[in-house]
Amino acid sequence: MxxxxxxxxxxxxxxxxxxxxxxxxxxxxxxxxxxxxxxxxxxxxxxxxxxxxxxxxxxxxxxxxxxxxxxxxxxxxxxxxxxxxxxxxxxxxxxxxxxxxxxxxxxxxxxxxxxxxxxxxxxxxxxxxxxxxxxxxxxxxxxxxxxxxxxxxxxxxxxxxxxxxxxxxxxxxxxxxxxxxxxxxxxxxxxxxxxxxxxxVDLHTFHPCDQQQSRELLGVDPEVQVVLFVGRIQPLKAPDVLIRAVARLVEREPRRRERLRLIVIGSASGPDAGWSGTLAPLAAELGVGDLVEFRPHAERSELFRYYCVSDVVGVPSYSESFGLVALEAQACGRPVVATDAGGLRHAVHDGHTGRLVEGHDADDWADALAEMLDHPAERVRLGANAAAHASRFSxxxxxxxxxxxxxxxxxxxxxxxxxxxxxxxxxx
The missing domain is CATH 3.40.50.2000 (Glycogen Phosphorylase B;)
Incomplete structure (x- = not known):
């Protein structure tokens, strides 16, 4: 120029x-x-x-x-x-x-x-x-x-x-x-x-991808349903909300235990970095310790593969100026369940590319996740819309x-x- x-x-x-x-x-x-x-x-x-x-x-x-x-x-x-x-x-x-x-x-x-x-x-x-x-x-x-x-x-x-x-x-x-x-x-x-x-969003790195191939590369069971969280591990980002929601899903329908997994990717952050150490005990206390997998931060290329592995990405933050994780996930063709707050309202189109949840009640989040997990055709529709939506943000x-x-x-x-x-x- x-x-x-x-x-x-x-x-x-x-x-x-x-x-x-x-x-x-x-x-x-x-x-x-x-x-x-x-x-x-x-x-x-x-x-x-x-x-x-x-x-x-x-x-x-x-x-x-x-x-x-x-x-x-x-x-x-x-x-x-x-x-x-x-x-x-x-x-x-x-x-x-x-x-x-x-x-x-x-x-x-x-x-x-x-x-x-x-x-x-x-x-x-x-x-x-x-x-x-x-x-x-x-x-x-x-x-x-x-x-x-x-x-x-x-x-x-x-x-x-x-x-x-x-x-x-x-x-x-x-x-x-x-x-x-x-x-x-x-x-x-x-x-x-x-x-x-x-x-x-980096559309070269994050783009629609093959779930089965990605699961083979990362050694993830092709039969499980994966909810993914990506972000710094701090109260503001609220990964604990997803742990509680997963526990509520299993409590409602014990048969989900065989297929449901939550992967949490990120490292401790902020003045209360010790808070991250409470998440594994929380999962164990709620009876889903075996369903929650914690992984450290990932490089962008590896993060792309985790988005591809997932069925739905959860962004339960209390506050986001925009929500780059939500945008990256959608660029990969993954529907997003996010808090109805701040910039997430702009990153996610409710009912078109994912779901927006008001507040952080575990039952409400469990309902939104179940809506995605139990309707594969709807996931495909939302994922296709999500990829098209994200492609407009370069x-x-x-x-x-x-x-x-x-x-x-x-x-x-x-x-x-x-x-x-x-x-x-x-x-x-």
Whole structure:
């Protein structure tokens, strides 16, 4: 693409707390990592030069990793060269931002992801006048309003920081119209500075596939019915809801025990990482310990095969800004049962590509799963619709919408500079 003067040529993308090179499903790595990686790559393919700045936690192979011709990941020293809990990272933001000061003049725009990165982006905006585009991914006030009883409360410091970012950024990108409304409702964002940029899915990696072949490759019994969970193991993602639902299905119809399996893929995450250790005892207590299989995070190619193995994918999260797992599963032709909340309402079309369940009652989830498992023809219909639905979400489309948001930010910055200059002229 021939990048015109209406778009930036060099972008400083900030992902302070987690690297786009990290494997999703490990620690704090998840959908945000996939998002940053994919969008940065696609922007590079469109001719922009993108540097992604992340904190050096000692795991990177080099200070600067050349990902592609126009994309680099730069590891910035801030605090100890070691993994630091996300809850301790706010104290490192000033040092991280200060390290970027000497580099800032090389860029036309800053795009920050998550509130910690946004605070560093605000610092560069103030010191260098760089237009700031910010993507929340999740919001403290929204998460606190939807959190499970077992989940932690997001701190006031985060909500305050997000408010400052909303006020200071030229452009805010939201995954869905619902998220845009949350920005207005919870933070008083001006609607005219919000750009809706739906995430995408890697349609090369995730695509319709052969279930029998995949089961042979992974050694999964071709006769069993598989419910799959993929994600970080934390209360917000609620894999325990699926365990309870499976237990309820077996309680209702003991004959299901011979054929029903739940596979949980992911690793512990967040300040309550110990919570993951309660899931196996929960399954045993409910009498389905032998039906639940726990597996660690998987590489993308292996994850694709697990989607293919499944009959239905469950996404029982309490809050999701969009739900990339739901989209990946559907791209593989798998129907999804998801919570009727947040971005999942946009990722899953109720009755067309899967089912949306209101709340987290085990009986309601058991009903939705049974509807899928007991009607093979309906699964096929929903799966075909799901694949067609997901095919409309590509990362190239996301990058194009992001580029438009950059253009809006540059125009807003020029208006700001003009007004500021006019004000100084009047003050003479």
């Amino acid at each position: 021939d990048v015109s003067v209406d778009y930036p040529r060099r972008v400083a993308m900030i992902s302070l707390h987690t690297s786009p090179l990290a494997v999703p499903g490990v620690g704090d790595a998840g959908g945000l990592n996939v998002y940053v990686n994919e969008v940065a790559r696609r922007l590079g393919e469109r001719g922009l030069h993108v540097d992604v700045f992340t904190r050096d936690d000692g795991t990177a192979p080099a200070e600067v990793v050349e990902v592609s011709e126009n994309l680099r990941v730069v590891h910035v020293p801030a605090g100890p060269r070691a993994v630091v809990a996300k809850e301790q990272l706010p104290d490192l933001v000033p040092e991280f931002a200060a390290r970027l000061e000497s580099r800032a003049s090389a860029y036309d725009l800053v795009h920050s992801h998550y509130w910690l990165s946004g605070m560093a982006g605000l610092a560069l905006r103030r010191s260098h006048g760089l237009p700031l585009v910010h993507t929340m991914h999740t919001m403290a006030r929204v998460k606190n309003g939807a959190r499970p009883a077992a989940g932690p409360t997001e701190p006031d410091l985060r909500a305050l920081g997000e408010s400052q970012i909303v006020f200071g950024a030229e452009t805010l990108t939201a995954n869905t119209t619902d998220e845009a409304a949350d920005l207005v409702r919870a933070y008083g964002a001006s609607p005219d500075k919000i750009a809706v940029v739906p995430p995408g 990362w190239s489309t996301t990058a194009a919408a992001t580029l438009e948001a950059y253009g809006e930010a540059l125009r807003a910055a020029r208006r700001r500079a003009f007004i500021t200059g006019a004000w100084f002229e009047r003050g003479r």
